[in-house]
Amino acid sequence: xxxxxxxxxxxxxxxxxxxxxxxxxxxxxxxxxxxxxxxxxxxxxxxxxxxxxxxxxxxxxxxxxxxxxxxxxxxxxxxxxxxxxxxxxxxxxxxxxxxxxxxxxxxxxxxxxxxxxxxxxxxxxxxxxxxxxxxxxxxxxxxxxxxxxxxxxxxxxxxxxxxxxxxxxxxxxxxxxxxxxxxxxxxxxxxxxxxxxxxxx
Amino acid sequence: xxxxxxxxxxxxxxxxxxxxxxxxxxxxxxxxxxxxxxxxxxxxxxxxxxxxxxxxxxxxxxxxxxxxxxxxxxxxxxxxxxxxxxxxxxxxxxxxxxxxxxxxxxxxxxxxxxxxxxxxxxxxxxxxxxxxxxxxxxxxxxxxxxxxxxxxxxxxxxxxxxxxxxxxxxxxxxxxxxxxxxxxxxxxxxxxxxxxxxxxxxxxxxxxxxxxxxxxxxxxxxxxxxxxxxxxxxxxxxxxxxxxxxxxxxxxxxxxxxxxxxxxxxxxxxxxxxxxxxxxxxxxxxxxxxxxxxxxxxxxxxxxxxxxxxxxxxxxxxxxxxxxxxxxxxxxxxxxxxxxxxxxxxxxxxxxxxxxxxxxxxxxxxxxxxxxxxxxxxxxxxxxxxxxxxxxxxxxxxxxxxxxxxxxxxxxxxxxxxxxxxxxxxxxxxxxxxxxxxxxxxxxxxxxxxxxxxxxxxxxxxxxxxxxxxxxxxxxxxxxxxxxxxxxxxxxxxxxxxxxxxxxxxxxxxxxxxxxxxxxxxxxxxxxxxxxx
Numbered sequence: 001x002x003x004x005x006x007x008x009x010x011x012x013x014x015x016x017x018x019x020x021x022x023x024x025x026x027x028x029x030x031x032x033x034x035x036x037x038x039x040x041x042x043x044x045x046x047x048x049x050x051x052x053x054x055x056x057x058x059x060x061x062x063x064x065x066x067x068x069x070x071x072x073x074x075x076x077x078x079x080x081x082x083x084x085x086x087x088x089x090x091x092x093x094x095x096x097x098x099x100x101x102x103x104x105x106x107x108x109x110x111x112x113x114x115x116x117x118x119x120x121x122x123x124x125x126x127x128x129x130x131x132x133x134x135x136x137x138x139x140x141x142x143x144x145x146x147x148x149x150x151x152x153x154x155x156x157x158x159x160x161x162x163x164x165x166x167x168x169x170x171x172x173x174x175x176x177x178x179x180x181x182x183x184x185x186x187x188x189x190x191x192x193x194x195x196x197x198x199x200x201x
Numbered sequence: 202x203x204x205x206x207x208x209x210x211x212x213x214x215x216x217x218x219x220x221x222x223x224x225x226x227x228x229x230x231x232x233x234x235x236x237x238x239x240x241x242x243x244x245x246x247x248x249x250x251x252x253x254x255x256x257x258x259x260x261x262x263x264x265x266x267x268x269x270x271x272x273x274x275x276x277x278x279x280x281x282x283x284x285x286x287x288x289x290x291x292x293x294x295x296x297x298x299x300x301x302x303x304x305x306x307x308x309x310x311x312x313x314x315x316x317x318x319x320x321x322x323x324x325x326x327x328x329x330x331x332x333x334x335x336x337x338x339x340x341x342x343x344x345x346x347x348x349x350x351x352x353x354x355x356x357x358x359x360x361x362x363x364x365x366x367x368x369x370x371x372x373x374x375x376x377x378x379x380x381x382x383x384x385x386x387x388x389x390x391x392x393x394x395x396x397x398x399x400x401x402x403x404x405x406x407x408x409x410x411x412x413x414x415x416x417x418x419x420x421x422x423x424x425x426x427x428x429x430x431x432x433x434x435x436x437x438x439x440x441x442x443x444x445x446x447x448x449x450x451x452x453x454x455x456x457x458x459x460x461x462x463x464x465x466x467x468x469x470x471x472x473x474x475x476x477x478x479x480x481x482x483x484x485x486x487x488x489x490x491x492x493x494x495x496x497x498x499x500x501x502x503x504x505x506x507x508x509x510x511x512x513x514x515x516x517x518x519x520x521x522x523x524x525x526x527x528x529x530x531x532x533x534x535x536x537x538x539x540x541x542x543x544x545x546x547x548x549x550x551x552x553x554x555x556x557x558x559x560x561x562x563x564x565x566x567x568x569x570x571x572x573x574x575x576x577x578x579x580x581x582x583x584x585x586x587x588x589x590x591x592x593x594x595x596x597x598x599x600x601x602x603x604x605x606x607x608x609x610x611x612x613x614x615x616x617x618x619x620x621x622x623x624x625x626x627x628x629x630x631x632x633x634x635x636x637x638x639x640x641x642x643x644x645x646x647x648x649x650x651x652x653x654x655x656x657x658x659x660x661x662x663x664x665x666x667x668x669x670x671x672x673x674x675x676x677x678x679x680x681x682x683x684x685x686x687x688x689x690x691x692x693x694x695x696x697x698x699x700x701x702x703x704x705x706x707x708x709x710x711x712x713x714x715x716x717x718x719x720x721x722x723x724x725x726x727x728x729x730x731x732x733x734x
Contacts, residue, residue: 012310015386023378023420030424030454034439037450077443118442124515175443178436 237294280348305393482549570598591651
């Protein structure tokens, strides 16, 4: 509008500048939710995210009055052609007692591959009391064609874990390292229906 | 504009640009509002056609007409088109038409940006619908992951057309953000002398608050689709567990946008109802300032309830309780609004012209949707209702008989002002009653099948749900075709043959600046601002 008074155009500019700034800030906030979410999960144990690696266990008395059953679950992500299992299905431990469990992994292909295991602990309220000094999940696993490997996990259940916890499930999923050969970031839907069809046959 | 400088000495004689250029290069708030409304109306029929494919398939258990893969594309595109292509553009169109006229402004504050906001939309939806056309032609799937596009369905498993979808959402987002900036700038800077904030019509107030919501959450939507884009194409792992990401994070970011989004779709509806009800009750709105505060509190609360969409993802009990109580708290300001509308009607001289019928229909049926929302807010109950047809019934009551009904009310209410002609009242009433009966036949049985456990987004169902689904499908087809009555009525009113000329005030009880303008509203209005006492 040519008839628009000057001060009005100036205040338009001010409003636009402020609002655009808000837009940029909120776009940034969307991305800030990613680290915020991780922090939130670490604090609450949400989604069974286990705490960071501890270098050594504090010398705590094992609480022999309680016994917790720790179960192990292993699974492979789609298209991960390895074999992966825990050598024991479950162990009974006293809170505060360091325990070692072995897992077996075998690259069944004729290619060298890199895999990564992602842990998850259920129930969520137990996750942050489940501490590991040694775990194959901390590093990428490089396996040559046909190679087999026994991998240990050393863990302790913090005695301060809630009295209500009687069973803890530690689950690992092995993935092909993203970006390496065979890692299907985008799976064709047709291949899914094919896989489903094969499954039901 | 022509090179010859014409003198604008006469407001009543409009100097409109002619031909297609009038629309392509328009900076006029009324023309842009009209384009938004026609765009929305067109998309209503597109999205409605997809819904009818869904209902046709669901008429019987088993697979009849479409493959499950195609059914998924139907539910996805139906949702996306209805949310982003119908409800939102319709309200932006109403804001474009009405906000300047209601606050005594000559136009929107940023007319050129206004043009751009609109013209991004056909591009965005062209892209989205192109993916469907390609799917029908057998060139890969259209987006098939639901309108909520949860990862990993949309990342790892998304069809190639997902990238079309992402770009389309980016464009819609830019369009909405620009529209919102424009509305805020208009309301802050272009109010007529004497039009203080607390004198603004409620419709203007609700849009003012909605525009802030848009500014706050559309960038988060842009952020989440950008994360999808980089996850899909550039090797990041925001939502990919193998790379250290988390698919549940997607749901948090999405619903941080998604919940305020549902209020973006309903607050302007509250505004429309708050204009229509006082007019036909011939009374001032009851509790003006409580309406304003209620709207603001709903807007604030909408930011802290998002996780009620994800109760079943596994959250600590304390978190679930927080989101449950915060959600239930929204019922308080919403209740204030419903109370105020009813009190406005109380002892009023009521007449029941079509806009009023749709407004009362809105109040009644939106409240049903509100109550089912409260049921869904209860954590343990939600574990049963989650992802069933009960949820579908709930959000269709608030979006169809809520948001869409308010748009119908607004169109009938202001159409005489826009065109200068009265619409056909008899056809309007037929439209209302046929729609209301059929829409309840369509959505009410969904409550029952949902409570009995019929899952949503599945093309097949258990035998026991057959009868209710058949009712719903019959209701859907009747409701769908009833909308042609509205189309016919609108076209008839615009053409103006065999219609009654509208007066300037149009409705006996109408109050506000827009009713002081001639009918039809001149191309340029309030070039000298009116003074509001």
